[in-house]
Amino acid sequence: MAQTTTVTTAASGSKETSTRSSSRLQGIGRWVFIAPLLILNIVVIIGPSIAGLAVAFTDWSGIGAMNFVGLSNFGRLWQDKIFFRALTNNIIWTLIFLIVPVTLGLVGAYMLTGIRRGQMIFRVVYFIPYVMAAVVNVQLWRFLMHPRVGLGPWLAQYNITFLDYPWLGSRATALYAVAFMDNWHFWGFLLVIYLAAMSAVDVELYEVARLDGATRLQQFRHVTLPSIRPTLVFTLLMITIWSGLVFDYVYITTGGGPANASEVMGTFLYSSAFERFEAGYAASIGVMMTLWVAMAVGGFVFLRRIGWDI
């Protein structure tokens, strides 16, 4: 009996060792499996990010030697009126994009859910501007908004004058005109996403709401919105992040002008690095942009932590 027990224990021990060994091997295997992506991430993202952070503490011009200057780039940022104008414009840009394309996307998607035939045509039509190159979109709108040959002066010939204005040349409207262009290309993307989310909502919920006498608006408020909340919140988060990093439309259209009126952090970073050759200062602007993203993501995580269902 004792011998049997010993044999059983030995066999059991051997099996345990084998299982533990296999488990350890599988653990290592998982790490090795993610290694290619991890290495790529370190080389392409984490490495340059750390290097960028380090450059923010130097006076590097973009080529040649760099000298450590401590926090002076950040001290200069703190006193730089153009940076604060750019930051303010990023905030305005974020508010515009959190309201206008989201509203258009939600309303458009909700209206399209009621269309059974030809919905795909609308989806494609609304989505096309999103897949068009920014340069093409900008050229189109720059022409339409041109103060001499655009839509405004053409309509003015027929006494319709409200569009006859140098939208991109005026400091009062340049930022909003660029935001309009970007909105025009972006809202169709949101519409398609919201439409996909709304299509997944259980139709029985709508039937119950209708039986209870809910109007279309009430169904939207009490059924649709709560049902697509994770998608909605995710898009709001991404819009907040993208608005902090916005560059292409502003750079191509106004370059941040006139007189810095449409300057955003991205264009200010670019002009610092490639026009004024202050790569160290540009890197400090990059750090601020990273902080923007961190705050957006941190806010999202915080809301989840305190129990928001997002």
Place this chain on the structure above:
Amino acid sequence: MKAGQWVVVPLLLVIALVLAGCATPAEQSADGDAEAPAVATEGEVTITWWTESGGLPANVEEAFIQPFEEANPGIKLEIIPQESINDTLRTAIQAGEAPDILQTPGASFIAEFVDAGTVEVLDTYADDLGWEEKLLDWAYQSGQLGGNLYSIPLTYESMVLYYNKALFDENGWEVPTNLEEFNAIADAAVAAGINPLAYGNATWQPSNEHLMGIYLNNVAGPENVYNALTGAKQWTDPEFADATELLRQHIADNGWFSGSLENYFANSGDDANAELASGDAAMMMSGTWLFRTLPEFFDEMEAEWAWAPLPTLSPDVTEYNYQLATGSTLSINADSEHKDEAAKVIDFLISDPVRVLTLASASGFGEWMVPVPISADDFPVGTDQRIVDFFSDFAAVTGDGRIGYTTWTFWPAAPNVQLWEAVESVWVGELSIDEYLAEQQALWDQVRETGATLPVPAPGAQ
């Protein structure tokens, strides 16, 4: 799959990735990359030269590359157009992958490359190959920094007054030569519902410096500009404040440039060309690089363009001048393994005025106009007489020492950028002229401390 296999497969992937990453560019390009340099035959050296995309003359292959390769057996020349060449070049230099010949947007960009030790000193080549004699003196001098030669101009240009000839003839207007006449034409144009001037900076914000340079040279005058460039005057002196104020009045208060300051901000260069050609504007102050593109706009409108020297814009400036400008510069990469061969390329480019003009003719004499001594007889048959007239007059006037100074040739980078960036704030009323010029002077003071000023030829007969 057994646990061991879970380890092996990704491990192989990692190894493959690492090996791919370790491959040299040459190994990668040998796989058929269309942009990759052609593989040189044994003993053959390939010289690479990146140039601004869109600036390459259409005849560069037959008028330059082939003759060069025939004259220099064993050297293959590759000229590769690049978008935003300055940005591309800076990145390539940092990565140690820059071409043998470095092309920059102008002399003021060289200082930074010199500081970084990325450009070769060219004095030995210049002495051996006689470059000083082959180039116009001011152009040769413009490539010097701290007593050493670092660059050779690829093209030279100046600023002129373009005008719509038919419009002038129709209204009986004479080309203005001074401020009084200029104001009279501008008033007459406004009365006729025509914009006195066309211009815009929507696609090229540094267009502002074209105007600032014109007003500095024609209001304050070349003597004063020279003195400020060499430190004998301050940029805060009243002459420069007057020049800045006159431009502010014309562009912001009067709206003479394309109708309003807002229109100026919304106009691209092509918009301005079209505005002038269509007769919506009477004149345009711009550079001779437009010899290349402006005729197309006028041809389309079946109109006639003409040019004249810029009017003097102050009673204190009595004679017109031509501003000196180098458009792009060529240097040799300090890390190049073929510096001697690269120098041969540059020498071949500047050695034959007829070849220079043949190349420039393919760019409408707006690009690749290498600053070599030329005469009217050197121009190819059929060259537009207006262009021949300009270069003849330029040679005569600048030969008399009536020269002005473009900001992108004689201003170091930092004060140059401030000049065209911050002036918008002056125009919109956010920055006073005194503050603007004080910032300009402060930047010059910083540059002088580092000794990074550029050589400036003195005005007046030498």
